[in-house]
Structures are given as structure tokens and as C-alpha cells.
Amino acid sequence: MRWILSAAICLSFAFAALAVGPDDQFVDVYNEIMQAQSMETAGQSSAAAERYSDALVNLRQLQADHPSWNPEVVKYRIQFLQERLTALGKPLPPLRSATPAAPAATAPAAQAPAAATDPLAPYRAQIAALSSANTQLEQKLKEALSVQPASVSPEELARAQQKIDALSRENDLLKVTLQQAKSGPPSTNASAPSEVAKLADELTAARERVADLTAQVAAGQKKLAGAESQINTSTTAAPAPAPNSSVEELSRERDRLKAELEQRTRDLADAQAHGAQLQQQSTQNQAASGAVADSDRLGEQVKNMRAQLETYEAKAVPYSPEELAVLHGASAAPPTANVPPAAANAPAPAGNATAAAAPASAVKHAAHSAKDLPPGAGALMAEARLAAQERDFKQAEAKYNEILNQDPENVYVLAHLASAEFEAGDLAQCEKTVEHAVALDPDDPASLYLLGILRYRQEKLDEALAALSRSAQLNPTNAGTQNYLGCVLADKGQRPAAETAFRKALQVDPEYPDAHYNLAFVYATEKPPSLELARWHYKRAVDLGHQKSEQLEKILASK
Numbered sequence: 001m002r003w004i005l006s007a008a009i010c011l012s013f014a015f016a017a018l019a020v021g022p023d024d025q026f027v028d029v030y031n032e033i034m035q036a037q038s039m040e041t042a043g044q045s046s047a048a049a050e051r052y053s054d055a056l057v058n059l060r061q062l063q064a065d066h067p068s069w070n071p072e073v074v075k076y077r078i079q080f081l082q083e084r085l086t087a088l089g090k091p092l093p094p095l096r097s098a099t100p101a102a103p104a105a106t107a108p109a110a111q112a113p114a115a116a117t118d119p120l121a122p123y124r125a126q127i128a129a130l131s132s133a134n135t136q137l138e139q140k141l142k143e144a145l146s147v148q149p150a151s152v153s154p155e156e157l158a159r160a161q162q163k164i165d166a167l168s169r170e171n172d173l174l175k176v177t178l179q180q181a182k183s184g185p186p187s188t189n190a191s192a193p194s195e196v197a198k199l200a201d202e203l204t205a206a207r208e209r210v211a212d213l214t215a216q217v218a219a220g221q222k223k224l225a226g227a228e229s230q231i232n233t234s235t236t237a238a239p240a241p242a243p244n245s246s247v248e249e250l251s252r253e254r255d256r257l258k259a260e261l262e263q264r265t266r267d268l269a270d271a272q273a274h275g276a277q278l279q280q281q282s283t284q285n286q287a288a289s290g291a292v293a294d295s296d297r298l299g300e301q302v303k304n305m306r307a308q309l310e311t312y313e314a315k316a317v318p319y320s321p322e323e324l325a326v327l328h329g330a331s332a333a334p335p336t337a338n339v340p341p342a343a344a345n346a347p348a349p350a351g352n353a354t355a356a357a358a359p360a361s362a363v364k365h366a367a368h369s370a371k372d373l374p375p376g377a378g379a380l381m382a383e384a385r386l387a388a389q390e391r392d393f394k395q396a397e398a399k400y401n402e403i404l405n406q407d408p409e410n411v412y413v414l415a416h417l418a419s420a421e422f423e424a425g426d427l428a429q430c431e432k433t434v435e436h437a438v439a440l441d442p443d444d445p446a447s448l449y450l451l452g453i454l455r456y457r458q459e460k461l462d463e464a465l466a467a468l469s470r471s472a473q474l475n476p477t478n479a480g481t482q483n484y485l486g487c488v489l490a491d492k493g494q495r496p497a498a499e500t501a502f503r504k505a506l507q508v509d510p511e512y513p514d515a516h517y518n519l520a521f522v523y524a525t526e527k528p529p530s531l532e533l534a535r536w537h538y539k540r541a542v543d544l545g546h547q548k549s550e551q552l553e554k555i556l557a558s559k
Helices: 002-014 021-039 046-066 071-087 109-117 120-147 153-180 193-237 245-311 320-328 378-389 392-404 410-425 428-441 445-457 463-474 481-492 495-508 513-525 530-544 548-559
Strands: none
Touching: 002 548, 021 046, 021 071, 046 071, 071 153, 153 378, 193 245, 193 548, 245 463, 245 495, 320 530, 378 392, 378 548, 392 410, 410 428, 428 445, 445 463, 445 481, 463 481, 481 495, 481 513, 495 513, 513 530, 513 548
């Protein structure tokens, strides 16, 4: 499996370098912390305190040598080590002043002729120094890999924390912008989309009114000009008219048209002012609505990043008594499990890491339940779930859609519908359904779980990690979520975090065959391999109904 070998290959190349940078120093310190935690968990308080003390001394030295290297991470770890030493009743090691560099040794004068006659002597000395350094680094590698579980990359954690801080600052800025937009005219309601639509309609009507009045004014001006022209022509071409002559009629028409033109002009000015006011309100509402959307989007990004950070920093799961017996060479026969008939034939995605698809009904979450069903839909829901259990997924989909006709935005029913579509193989429709459910409730763990499975099958690992980490954060007791999370982390090359996720799945459900199989593959392909643990977990997986793997059996038999 490509994700299992990549970490060991990178480590082997890294140890070929002579100089040890701050990254390598921090990894060594983190390995010491992991060893100390394992000792403390095993009840070896004294040995754990000694290892914590050594780690604190080395971390202070790293801080002194490289003060600009991730100061927040170093400061956090120093505080953690001090707290652990205090809790174990061991005094903190004294602060050491910087040790001045030793002066270079001067070769005796008697050796100068020998050096001059042997031009390869400096190179031989350098080769010996490099060989010694390589030997020491190989010892450190063996010691680091012997710790269970291995450490998480500190660079990954630091980058994630920086991104969270940046998103938090941007979120705060948008909240300020939103508050300023809300403090505008009292008639503005930035949080109501219906108000925005109403203002848009009013603005359109005002613009049509302005256009109509403009046309009427133009027509009035044309009529007035024609009437004045006729009056002037009649006045110059004829003697003084009688009171009932056409000139007096034209004068009255002219006066009427003037009055109408003045009224239309006033109406036009009022309409234009009202239109400008509506335009301003519409702009403010659009800006406020955009700020709300951006704030919500950034808030979701922050929550997803925090969930992923929790995944990377998850505490190691201790070995079970059966695993400890295997490691100590004792007989640890796994208990006999009652495997349901369908377990051995459960579908699993392609790839070395397997993850059985659990229906949405098996995912426990507090946000949505059968209490959310519309009145009278309980019987339909029971029929739909029964059809799904009998693998009649088309019938189940039809029943779920009947309920959604009554309540189209019921997240609980949408999650069940998406699960039925997934089982039926209609992944395109399943994706639309689950995306709709997540849009309605971004914190529904069942919908996030299904979304993570879809993204994993589409090989969109970053999106799968975000969805599954958030789902696991909201519902940490779902073994299926933890198992899929381990598969994603393994494909991303995060073997220690993947191992922790698989072990969490077994902590929730000790008889989960896929998690046993995945752990067997991890232990069989790590460097150095833990063959006894790999064989034990593989046997448990097969006993619980998992299909045998020729590839894994070859690995176990060849070592």
C-alpha cells in the first residue's frame, strides 16, 4: 500500500543528512514525549518522569538554538511537560545557560608532515564522522519507530493552527462589517432574504414609473409647443378674436398642459428620489447579505479546521489486554464472535484499506431523530426502514420521498434517503441528496459521514478528511466514521493518525472486522513491522467475517 511505505522511505532519506535541523530536533523531543506517555499509562511513573525531564531539557535547548522556529508550538509543549512533571512530583530540571562552542583542537606540529604526505587523511576523517553520525541516527530511528503510536508531523499541526488563526481573524472582520451594515436605516433587514426580494420588486416598479412619467413629460412638452405655435399663428394672422374664438380655447389648452407638465415633472422628481432611496437600501441589503454569507462560510471553515486539528492531535489508544499478551509472547486466542450472515458479504470500497458502508439509521446523533418527522409519517418511516433492511432500496426511496413531499427540508429523512441511494448504487443522486442535507444543517453527523464516504470514493481526500473529521467530532462513538477516517488519513500518508483512528473504531466496536483488517495491514507494512500484532488482527478480521487477502497473507508469510 503506497501510503504505508511513503513515511518509511522519507525517514530513511532524512537520516542520510549529517546536520540535524530544528524539525528533526522537535520530532526527537515529540518521540520522547510519546514514550513518556506510554510509560505513564503503563504505571511506570518514575521512568515516565525521567523521560519527560529529558524531553523538557532538549526542548529548552531547541528554543535557545532556534528561537524563531514555531515559538507557539514550542511554548505549548514546554508548558505541557512542566505540568506533567509537576503532576508526577518530579522537580523541574534547571535552566542551562548557552554552552560556548569549544575551540577547534590544534593538531600537534609533529603530525603536520604526515598530513602533508597523506592528502586523503581529511576525507577519511570526514567519512568516519559521517559513518558515526549515521549510526547514531539509525539508532534514533529504531527507537522512534518502536514507540506506539508514532508522532504526528509538527509541521502539519503548525500549518493547521496558522490557517485556523487566519480564518478566525477574517471571520471577526466580517462580523464587524455585518454589524455596521445592520446599524443602517431602521427599514433595512439584512437577515431576511424576503425583504431583499421585496425591495428589488419596489425598485423595478419605481424605475418603470420613472420611465412612464418621463415619456408623459416629453409628450406634454410636445403638445405645449404645438399649442403655443398655434396661438402665435392665430394672433398674427387674424384680427382680435371673439371671446368664444379658437385662440381662447388654445390658450386654455396651453394653460392646462402647462399645469399638467408641472405636475408630471414633480411626480418624476419624486419617483426618481424614491428610486434612488430604494437603490441605496437594496445595495445595503446586498452588502449585508454578502457579509452574512461570508461570515457563515468562514465559520464553517474554522470548525472544519479545528476538527481536523483534533484528528491529527488525537490521543493514542492504549493496547488492549489481548494485544499486550501478544506482545509479551503469551497465548491470546481471540474470543469467538457471533457474526451476522450478511457481514461476510458486506460491500467494501476498492483499495487495500476496507470500510464497510453503514446505513444512516446506524449513525447516532442528537440533532435529528424520529421526533422530527411530520405528523402521521411514522408508519411510512417504519415501512421505508424495513424495505431498506430487506435491501429493497427502490421501495425505501419511494417511501422516504413520500415523507419529503410533506416536509422537503427534513434532514433526518434526507439522510436516510441518501443512504438508500448509496446502497442502490445511485451515487450521483446520493451526492445531490446529501449535499442538500448538509446545506440545511452543516452540523448533522450522519450527513457529514455519508458525504465523507462519497468524497473518499471520488479520491477527494481533503474534502473527505474535512467531512469525516467534523462528523467524528460531533459523534465520536460511531465506529464506521473512525474507520473511514483512518482510511483517508492512511491514503494521505498520515500513518500514526490513521492507526489511532482504526484503534478508536475498535475501542467503540471491538468486533469491527474492517478495522481489524486495516490495523493488520498497518502493522504488517510499517518499519519495522509488528508481525505478531498484524497476524492477530488479521485472524480476528477473518473470524469476524472479513474476506481473506492473498496480498496480506503473502506479507505475513514472507517475514
